[in-house]
Amino acid sequence: MIRFLARRVVVGAAVVFGVVTLTFLLLRLAPGDPVERLIGPAATPVQIEAQRRSLGLDRPLVTQYGIWVGRFAAGDWGTSIARGRPVREVIGTAWPATVILVGLSLSLSYLFGILVGAVQANASGSRLDTGLSVATVAVYALPGYWLGLMLVMVFTYWLRVLPAFGAAGLDADFVGGWAWFVDRLRHLVLPVATLTLIGIGGAARFVRGSMLDVLSQPFVAVARAKGLTSRRVTFRHVLRNALVPLVTLLGLSIPALFSGAVFVEAVFAWPGVGRVLVEAVQGRDYPVVMAATAVSAVLVVVGNLTADLLMALVDPRVQHTS
C-alpha cells in the first residue's frame, strides 16, 4: 500500500512539474510582451528596457526558469503584473471558492446520479428507463457556459429570484450571521446547479451500466432464489457492487469538473482559480498564469490521487496491477 501510494505521489509530482515547465516555456516562446501591455504604447524603448530589467525578463530563459522555480518553491510567488498584488494573495483568495464550487457539485451530482441510475437499472427497458436515458444523454451534452447563461436568463432575468454574478452581494460586508450565510448560499445556487446537472447526466449513465452488469451476475440470482426482498437485493447486493467502478469515474470526473469550472466561473464571475486563470491568460499576467496553472495542476493531481487511493481501498486488486 505504501509503495503504491509513493509511486502515485511521485507520478503526480512529475505531472505538476511538467505542467509548470511547459507553461513557462509556452509563455516565453509565444509572441506578445507583457511589458508593452503593462506600460502602454507611449513608452520609450528606454522605459521598456528598464521595466524588463526590473521584472527580470531580460535574463536568459534558463536563468529565469531557475530563479522562478527556486522562488516558487520557497513560497515567493511574485507580484501580479496586472493587479499589483502579491500572487499568493490572488490565488489564496481564489482557490477556496473553486474547491467549494467543485466539491459541492461533485457530491450533489453523485448523490442524484446514483439515484437516477439505480431507478433506471431497476426499471431497465421500460418507458421510464428510455425517457431517463434520453434525458441524461441530453443533460450530459449541455455546454456548461451555455447552461449557465440559460439558468441566469430564467432565474435572474425572468423570475428574479437568484443572483447571477459573483460569490456575495454588494452589501455582504455589512450584514452578519444568518443573512450573510443566506446571501452566500443564494450566490452558490446557479453555478452549483449548472455543474451538478451536467454531472448527474454522466454519473447516472455510468451507474445504470454498472448496475446492469451486476444484475446479470449469478450471485444476484442466488440472492433472489434465497427469497430476499427485492429492496434487500438492490441495496445489499447490487448497488454495493455497482458502486465500486464508480470510484474510477470519480478519478475521471474531478479533472473534468475543474475544466467545467473554468467556463462556469467565467460565466458567473465566480471568484475562483478558473476565472483568475482566464483573466491572467488574456492579460499576459505571467506570474499569475504560472501560479494558477500550478495550483490547478495540483488540485487535479490531488483529486486523482484521492480517487486512486479510494479505489485501492475498495478494490485491493488495483494495487497489484499497473
Place this chain on the structure above:
Amino acid sequence: MTATRRIRGGADPAVQRVPWFWADRRAAFGVAVFLALAVVAVFAPLVSTGDPALQRDVVATRFLPPLSTDLHGVFHLVGTDRFGRDVWTRLVYGSRISLSVGILAMVVSVAIGVSVGAMAGLWRGTARVTLMGFTDFALALPRVVLLLLLASLWQPSALLVVAVLGVTGWMPIARLVYGEVRGLSARSFVHAAEALGVRRSAILSRHVLPNALTPVIVAATLGVGNTIMLEAGLSFLGVGVQPPMPSWGNMIASGRDTLVNAPWVATAPGLLLVLVVVASTLLGDALRDTLEPSKRAVR
C-alpha cells in the same frame, strides 16, 4: 477474424441485411442530424440570406424576434441580433466553422494517436516505455488549462483552434491503439505473416491496423461532439474563432450581453450544440454496440 466478418456473422438481427444504422434508433438519429447539418453547411448560401455579416439599417432591424419580417421584407426565422444580422444565417455559416473545426481537430488527434499508439505497440524496449510514458503524462495534464494557454498565446484563428484541439486530444486514441496493437500482435495470423517473411511495415498496415481501427472509429465518433463543444467554449471565452466570423461559441458569447431583450441570440446556437453532441454520443454508443459486441452495454 476481421471486424467486418464479425458483423456479418453476428446473430443480432439489428446488424444483418438492413443498413445497420437504420435498425438502431440511436444511430439513425445521429446519422440524420449529421447529414442534415452537413447539407445545410454545404448549401449555406441557398438556405439562408447568404451573408452572415449583412447589416442594413441597424436601428430598424436589430433585436427582431424569431419569425418576423423586417421593413426590407426579409424574413428572419430566428430573429436578428444587436447589429440587425440574421441569426439563422449566422447559425448556418457558423455550422461550417464549428463542424469543420471539430471534425478536423478530431482527424488531427486520430492521426497523432494512431501513429504514437502503433509505434509504441510495435516497438519494444525503451522506445515503447518512452512513448507510453509520454502519453500517460500528457493524459494527466489539465486539458482546458493547456487549451486556454495555447489558444490565447498566439493570434487567435480557426486554424490555431484545430491545431490546439488536435494536439491536446490524441492521448486516449494512442492508448486504445497501443492496447489493440499489442493484443493483435500476439494473435496467430500475425505470427503466420511473420513466419512467411512479410515485412513489419506490411504486417502493421495490412494485418494489424485495419483490425485495430474499430475502437478508434467509436472513440472518434464519441469525441467529435466533445471537440465541437470545446471549440465553442474557446470561442465563447474569446480565444477561439474571432468575430465577425460566426462560430456557435462566439455567437453564444455575443448573445450573452443581450440575454434580456434578445434571448434567442444565445439560445439558438446552444441548442444546436446540444443536438450535435447528443447525436455524436448516440451514434458512438450505437457504433460501439454494433462493431464491438463484447463491450456492448446491457440493454
